[in-house]
Every structure is written in structure tokens, then in C-alpha cells.
Amino acid sequence: QQQVKQSPQSLIVQKGGISIINCAYENTAFDYFPWYQQFPGKGPALLIAIRPDVSEKKEGRFTISFNKSAKQFSLHIMDSQPGDSATYFCAVLSTLGRLYFGRGTQLTVWP
Amino acid sequence: DSGVTQTPKHLITATGQRVTLRCSPRSGDLSVYWYQQSLDQGLQFLIQYYNGEERAKGNILERFSAQQFPDLHSELNLSSLELGDSALYFCASSPIPGSGANVLTFGAGSRLTVL
Numbered sequence: 001q002q003q004v005k006q007s008p009q010s011l012i013v014q015k016g017g018i019s020i021i022n023c024a025y026e027n028t029a030f031d032y033f034p035w036y037q038q039f040p041g042k043g044p045a046l047l048i049a050i051r052p053d054v055s056e057k058k059e060g061r062f063t064i065s066f067n068k069s070a071k072q073f074s075l076h077i078m079d080s081q082p083g084d085s086a087t088y089f090c091a092v093l094s095t096l097g098r099l100y101f102g103r104g105t106q107l108t109v110w111p
Numbered sequence: 112d113s114g115v116t117q118t119p120k121h122l123i124t125a126t127g128q129r130v131t132l133r134c135s136p137r138s139g140d141l142s143v144y145w146y147q148q149s150l151d152q153g154l155q156f157l158i159q160y161y162n163g164e165e166r167a168k169g170n171i172l173e174r175f176s177a178q179q180f181p182d183l184h185s186e187l188n189l190s191s192l193e194l195g196d197s198a199l200y201f202c203a204s205s206p207i208p209g210s211g212a213n214v215l216t217f218g219a220g221s222r223l224t225v226l
Contacts, residue, residue: 043220099214
């Protein structure tokens, strides 16, 4: 059973554009919502995360928007750069400490 | 460097064989997790250990087993290997499980190819 659904599967954005990746979860027993970034040949690395009592969190060009009632959260990458080209995973952390990942979004930013 | 060390980086073996993947967690982290990443299944949670004890089990096959040793390093044993076991296997660690602030730190992975 997939706890979190992520879309789109792949995304192509022009340099300077906005990249938007969406995730939806089903269970309400989650208390932390991180995003991971993975470059080829590397392990996923924590990019940014949000708690459910906050509707938005911004770190540099990266912003998480969180809609608790809709059980959805999204990652926005402003002024996308070729160096942002990677696979992005949303995840949900259960109150028992289990981390469930979305299927991933492969982002390509064209120069 | 994330601080989580995995060996070997690459492994090629034949069907029916057995392999062992090793993970050293980040200094100070007590909990170790194993994930399998394949193209069609994404990141699948296999198993978690905390301070030497099994804490949670995910989609781990009976042919697979793991343990965490007193020095906190962990090993994932994969036996009777099948072609479908070819994947990237990631180890991750965290200080303690169950806290939102303690999300996982991943190693660089071990790429297993079964021929």
C-alpha cells in the first residue's frame, strides 16, 4: 500500500522557471514531511522539511507548501538551475518513525 | 560525504548466490535502516534496527536478512539471488527513531547486479 503519491514522474523546466512537484498522502498519522534530493550515483539527501502545523516553509529557492485538510504538500523550486537537475522524493514520517517515500520525480532543467 | 558508509559500492553476482552488504552509520546514530531502490518500485523500506534490536520490518523477502552489531554497524544478507533482486540498496541512519527532527541520512548505496 502506497502511503504517498507523487507527481509528475518527470519534469522538464527551462532555466529560470519554476519547478513544482506534488505529493498526496492518505494516512493522517504522519508528523513530518521531508523532501529528499538525489543525484545520479548518490544517496538521497534531505533538502527541506515541514511540520504539519505550518502551511509554508521557504529555504532559499526551495519552498514547501502544505495543505493539511487536503492531505497534500508540494515542493516549489524558484529560478530553477541546471544544477537542480536530480530526482526529488517526497516522504512522510509516521509517528512510529517510519519514513514512506513517493515514487520520485526526475527533474531536468534546460540551460 | 554523508557520514554513512556502505560497502561494496558495486557488486556483480550470479543467480542463486549469496551476498552481504555492509553499512556503518553516521557517528552517534543508533538506528539503521535498509532500503531497496529499483526503477519500477522506487525506494522500498526493508528493515530497521535500533541499538542492535530489530525495530520494524517492511517489504523484506524471506531470502533477505539483516542484523546490527554491538558496534552499530549493520549487514544485509541477500541469499538465493534472483534477477529481480538487482537494485540499489541504501543504508540510512538516524540518532533515534520516531522523532521528526531525526530524519534519515543516507549512504551512497550498493549497486547489486544479478546475472
